[in-house]
Amino acid sequence: MIELKGLQKKYGERTAVEDLTLTFPAGKITALLGPSGCGKTTTLRMINRLIEPTAGSISLNGQNVLGIRPEVLRRNMGYVIQRIGLFPHLTIGQNVATVPDLLKQDRKQTRQKVDELLQLVGLDPDLFRDKKPAELSGGQQQRVGVARALAADPPVLLMDEPFGALDPIAREKLQLEFLDIQKRLSKTIVMVTHDISEAILMADCIALMNEGRLEQFGTPDELIHQPASPFVRRFMGEDAVLTQLAGISLAELVKPGHLEGAPVLSSSDHARLALSVMLRDGVDAVAVQDHSGVLGVVHYSDLLHLQRSQK
């Protein structure tokens, strides 16, 4: 868990972040959301000490981050940025192995780990391990960046517009795959985005910022249905149809039925995720299950009907 208390950053006279107090829960994805220039990136970079705060404190599991040497801190915090910045002269395998190699970890184990990570992010190790970054598409490079950030198995991942440079289709695909990875790894993730739709699809919690201050912290559902200020209502309303879907769980929509081979989602997942999965897989229904087994199906037409009735 990461705690910010009274965090402030000034650039000369200009205040970029002001009196920011909030907790990023362990094992969850929290989105730092807000309009351009509201202080998201500055906040993220203060967490791994790429930027030093002017005032306030940051703690990681109770330990003051400002008392940890930056190199040690960054080993515990993977960092993924837009346009990932792979080393062009190194192979993909060597790029992923950067941190384990720096730490002089066993070469054979590292090699095995690199292959596992490439597999995890959807790149066949035999095809990609020895390629150079320039031979990969933007989306593939972004996957390598995620693999590299995971290589030291850090408990925390900081991500700054990680999918921002991708076209909408590649972006949505990688978002969903990343959610699958997170289901298995349960990292504590802080993700900067200005995209409401990305935040409600991916985040367990959203910290909505405005002009350096926190406007509201809560689940996507809380921000949508209980906005704390007119700013929150306006900001979240910009993507109204999709935000509505994020507020409805599949448990509320599921109808009895069975569909062989349909993608399976949990009854606690929301309708926005179901829509993304249908678009990704080119199917018009998903199966829904809870801990007791398959409950039934939700069809694309159910989602369309919802959108119409809520306009």
Ligand SMILES: Nc1ncnc2c1ncn2[C@@H]1O[C@H](COP(=O)(O)OP(=O)(O)OP(=O)(O)O)[C@@H](O)[C@H]1O
């Ligand atoms: N090195 C710097 N020197 C001076 N001002 C800066 C510096 N870095 C950021 N700022 C200012 O601080 C404010 C917050 O910037 P920040 O990059 O954190 O915003 P952001 O919410 O991440 O924006 P975006 O979504 O556009 O990246 C902005 O007004 C920006 O102009």
